[in-house]
Amino acid sequence: MIAELGHFALALALALALAQSLVPLLGAARGDARLMAAAGPLAGGHLLAVAAAFGALLWAFAANDTSVVNVVQNSHSAKPLLYKLSGAWGNHEGSMVLWALILALCGGAVAGFGRDLPSALRARVLGVLGLVAVGFLAFVLITSNPFGRVWPPPPDGQGLNPVLQDPGLAFHPPLLYLGYVGYAVTFAFAIAALLEGRVDAAWGRWVRPWALAAWAFLTLGIALGSWWAYYELGWGGWWFWDPVENASLLPWLAGTALLHSAIVVEKREALKVWTVLLALLAFGFSLLGTFLVRSGVLNSVHAFANDPERGVFILGLLAFYVAGGFALFAWRAPAMAPAGLFAPLSREGGLVLNNLLLCSMTAVVLAGTLWPMFADLLLGQKISVGPPFFNTAMLPLAVPLVLAMAAGPLLPWKRAQLWPVLQRLWWAALLAALTVALCLAFAGVRIGPALGFAAAAWLVAGALADILDRIALFRRPSAAWSRARGLPRAAWGAAIAHAGLGISILGMAGMGLATDRLAALRPGATIAHAGYEWRLDRVEDVIGPNWTSRRATVTVSREGAPVAVLTPERRFFPVGRMNTTEAAIHTTWLSDLYAVMGEEEGGTAVLRIHHNPLAPWIWLGAAIMALGGGISLTDRRIRVAAPAPRSRAVAQA
Amino acid sequence: MPMTSRRMLMLAPLGLAVAGGAGFYAMLRGMGTGSYDPRGVPSVLVGRAPPPFVLPPVEAAGLPGFAAAELGGLPAPMLVNFWASWCVPCIIEHPQLMRLAREGVAVWGVNYKDKPQDAAQFLTRHGNPFQRLGADRPGRVAIDWGVYGVPETYLLDRKGIVRWRWPGPVTPEVLEQDIRPLLRRHA
Numbered sequence A: 001m002i003a004e005l006g007h008f009a010l011a012l013a014l015a016l017a018l019a020q021s022l023v024p025l026l027g028a029a030r031g032d033a034r035l036m037a038a039a040g041p042l043a044g045g046h047l048l049a050v051a052a053a054f055g056a057l058l059w060a061f062a063a064n065d066t067s068v069v070n071v072v073q074n075s076h077s078a079k080p081l082l083y084k085l086s087g088a089w090g091n092h093e094g095s096m097v098l099w100a101l102i103l104a105l106c107g108g109a110v111a112g113f114g115r116d117l118p119s120a121l122r123a124r125v126l127g128v129l130g131l132v133a134v135g136f137l138a139f140v141l142i143t144s145n146p147f148g149r150v151w152p153p154p155p156d157g158q159g160l161n162p163v164l165q166d167p168g169l170a171f172h173p174p175l176l177y178l179g180y181v182g183y184a185v186t187f188a189f190a191i192a193a194l195l196e197g198r199v200d201a202a203w204g205r206w207v208r209p210w211a212l213a214a215w216a217f218l219t220l221g222i223a224l225g226s227w228w229a230y231y232e233l234g235w236g237g238w239w240f241w242d243p244v245e246n247a248s249l250l251p252w253l254a255g256t257a258l259l260h261s262a263i264v265v266e267k268r269e270a271l272k273v274w275t276v277l278l279a280l281l282a283f284g285f286s287l288l289g290t291f292l293v294r295s296g297v298l299n300s301v302h303a304f305a306n307d308p309e310r311g312v313f314i315l316g317l318l319a320f321y322v323a324g325g326f327a328l329f330a331w332r333a334p335a336m337a338p339a340g341l342f343a344p345l346s347r348e349g350g351l352v353l354n355n356l357l358l359c360s361m362t363a364v365v366l367a368g369t370l371w372p373m374f375a376d377l378l379l380g381q382k383i384s385v386g387p388p389f390f391n392t393a394m395l396p397l398a399v400p401l402v403l404a405m406a407a408g409p410l411l412p413w414k415r416a417q418l419w420p421v422l423q424r425l426w427w428a429a430l431l432a433a434l435t436v437a438l439c440l441a442f443a444g445v446r447i448g449p450a451l452g453f454a455a456a457a458w459l460v461a462g463a464l465a466d467i468l469d470r471i472a473l474f475r476r477p478s479a480a481w482s483r484a485r486g487l488p489r490a491a492w493g494a495a496i497a498h499a500g501l502g503i504s505i506l507g508m509a510g511m512g513l514a515t516d517r518l519a520a521l522r523p524g525a526t527i528a529h530a531g532y533e534w535r536l537d538r539v540e541d542v543i544g545p546n547w548t549s550r551r552a553t554v555t556v557s558r559e560g561a562p563v564a565v566l567t568p569e570r571r572f573f574p575v576g577r578m579n580t581t582e583a584a585i586h587t588t589w590l591s592d593l594y595a596v597m598g599e600e601e602g603g604t605a606v607l608r609i610h611h612n613p614l615a616p617w618i619w620l621g622a623a624i625m626a627l628g629g630g631i632s633l634t635d636r637r638i639r640v641a642a643p644a645p646r647s648r649a650v651a652q653a
Numbered sequence B: 001m002p003m004t005s006r007r008m009l010m011l012a013p014l015g016l017a018v019a020g021g022a023g024f025y026a027m028l029r030g031m032g033t034g035s036y037d038p039r040g041v042p043s044v045l046v047g048r049a050p051p052p053f054v055l056p057p058v059e060a061a062g063l064p065g066f067a068a069a070e071l072g073g074l075p076a077p078m079l080v081n082f083w084a085s086w087c088v089p090c091i092i093e094h095p096q097l098m099r100l101a102r103e104g105v106a107v108w109g110v111n112y113k114d115k116p117q118d119a120a121q122f123l124t125r126h127g128n129p130f131q132r133l134g135a136d137r138p139g140r141v142a143i144d145w146g147v148y149g150v151p152e153t154y155l156l157d158r159k160g161i162v163r164w165r166w167p168g169p170v171t172p173e174v175l176e177q178d179i180r181p182l183l184r185r186h187a
Helices: A002-030 A033-037 A039-062 A069-074 A081-087 A092-113 A119-143 A167-196 A201-232 A243-268 A272-295 A308-335 A347-379 A387-410 A418-443 A447-471 A477-486 A489-511 A616-633 A636-641 A645-652 B002-033 B088-102 B116-126 B140-145 B172-185
Strands: A515-521 A526-529 A532-543 A548-558 A561-566 A569-573 A578-582 A584-587 A591-601 A604-613 B078-083 B106-112 B132-136 B152-156 B162-167
Touching: A002 A033, A002 A039, A002 A092, A002 A119, A033 A039, A033 A119, A039 A069, A039 A081, A039 A092, A039 A119, A069 A092, A081 A167, A092 A119, A092 A167, A119 A167, A119 A308, A167 A201, A167 A243, A167 A272, A167 A308, A201 A243, A201 A272, A201 A616, A243 A272, A243 A347, A272 A308, A272 A347, A272 B002, A308 B002, A347 A387, A347 B002, A387 A418, A387 A447, A387 A489, A418 A447, A447 A477, A447 A489, A489 A604, A489 A616, A515 A526, A515 A591, A526 A604, A532 A591, A532 A604, A548 A591, A548 A604, A561 A584, A561 A591, A569 A591, A578 A591, B078 B088, B088 B106, B088 B116, B088 B172, B106 B140, B116 B132, B132 B140, B152 B172, B162 B172
Parallel strands: B078 B106, B106 B132
Antiparallel strands: A515 A604, A526 A532, A532 A548, A548 A561, A548 A569, A569 A578, A584 A591, A591 A604, B078 B152, B152 B162
16 A cells, blocks of 8 residues: 555656646746746645655565565565665665655755745746656656565565665765756756856856755765775775766766856856856766666676666656757857956966866766777677776876866966965975875885875865965964954865865875785684784684674784784675675774685685775765865855745754 | 857757767667677687687596587587586576576586586586586686686587677576577577
8 A cells, every 4th residue: 555655656746747847937938927936836746745655665665565576676574674774775766766856855955945046047947857857757657666566475575685785885875866966956057047048147156056065965975885895895996997986977077077167157257158068967977877877788786787678768868858958058058158258377267277177087987988888889899998098098187187276276366377376385385295205215105106195295285275375374373263264164165175185085095005915824824914914813604684604803913912803704695695795894094904705615714805005085085075065065155145034044943 | 150160069069969879779779689788798719719628528427528629510509618516606507508408409518627526416416418528627728718707608609619608607588588599590
């Protein structure tokens, strides 16, 4: 009964979304205030209906209702409750419902916070969001119904892929979707602007918070996915240039460019057409990722079940939204007059450089991801594009990006001089140079990681220099504190996010020094690696709630003093007959001690041990970047522009 | 004139998106008809005869071994299957091999890095689909063939040319969707 209610709620949501797309767009075209005013309530009703459907799906999983096919295929009564619930979105059908829910939440947020938006713009944005929702709800209802029944119900479910039974992965998809779907809002703003034929500073101010929020969530989602791959897959790496990882990186790169170009629109009313294009691209890449992952056209550990029929449907959606958006762009954008002139060397110029580099990176990732597929299609050649291509192609783009990142925020608008900026950054440059020299001379670090450490020092020091300059700490120390308090949160957020990238790069450079070795040990035997002694104490059987496991206990010590006890496992999940490796990780913050349990033969256990310097800082840096985005979101300018006085009280409550 | 070039530039994203979309559509069509297969792993052997080798029989199994020269010249296409008794996916694919053998398809096995008595015990326990069984204890022949890991299956046509390679277990889906059409095509 609950499942049928959920199914009905989904159908109701489709009807409401259809109304939400048609009524306000018609109203905006005719200038009919009553039709435009219907957008808010319709978005609210649409949100309630999708929330009810998602609630019904959660209930079916929590109660392990085995008459629902989706539960049978993806759940099991012996699973802990968290994974029963996360199982609801750990499969294709459920994740699409989650996607629809987040989209509806975005619509509700625009309706709720956007009361002082110009009414035509608000109606058009909500209308476009409704139109996007129509496509996805129709997709769920027609090809991917999560509420299908099976009769007679089997006694129990088949279990969730054990690799996915993990706290990190329980929250990875929702965060990622918050990012992807957040770009639906900037897309809706871009389409609304094209329909109105007008982009102005107010539009830029409206798009920025959405671009920021989507970007912060996507950053967290990607970081969580990378962290999961690091500790769960047990390969000891943190980024594999897997097509699915790349699919999430594409909207992130385009979204990062959008985030920065929207500043130029807001402050200087320049780069308007370009910003609209980036907004279309960011959402286009989000949809492209969905298509690649779910249609089965690519080969990846992450891909959902192969289903060409679904692929055709998603391709249809992609064609409708992306090609439709680009067609509208080709038709309306040429009429948008360029405005806001600036000298090449200026804040605007810096942001253009940022955009050029980020878009080149996007192109590299796009080409490297799609080329093998198109080579197979057009030339019949099986080729694989791996890390060497991406690393060599991305590095020449990353270097100028990092160099310019510290200088950009110090440039004044319109016209700048290089010399005063360099004067304020000389000590950051000195620090970076010292870092390289120290790494090469004393620590014996290779040139690549040494340059990485220098880049990290440069970015963190550059962010600090930006803040110190703004609060004039050295010029007028007495007023520094009050200036710091008065500094816009957006400035703090930008500096923190830039420093966060520096910290991530610190971790990546550290991983460039990682070492690992394979050791076959008998219990009691010791092996030395990376300055630590690793002793295998014992190997034993362990029984968990829905798995059994062989667990090794490894004591790691340094010069006789114990540092950590690691317990890597090989788990066997009887339901589904799958093995997983549970890497054991002990972090000292300066490095990760990482052990993976391998096969056993004749009383010896094969262990893979890794020493990963500075690894945790990769993800902490990403979290700091997202935090910077969050702080920027609390900027007064955005708050004042965003919620009307009435709804602000609600938002803060 | 500048207005036109600006217009052309604004059309570029649409053009690229349409071209990409057409390509994706072709891939999806190809997946339906079998001409595009993203899961297929390239093998340098496909289209060629396997490198020369001579495999001794697995003692205790009572089946003759074989050499590269014997692979051609059968009346129908055949399968060569690399397996081992210690390999769990090999148990999963075993019923499919048994089914093919019952239907009269020639399945020749290469027993990879295995103890002869374990291999023989495996065949007694689960049934023997193999007409011939060579022992590759050092794993040399597997290296020459470019085997990723066991199980791995190759389909050879009547002339002994490798036509298809499948890394991983032969599941019922692989049997129906890949092997049967290939057997018909090369019959």
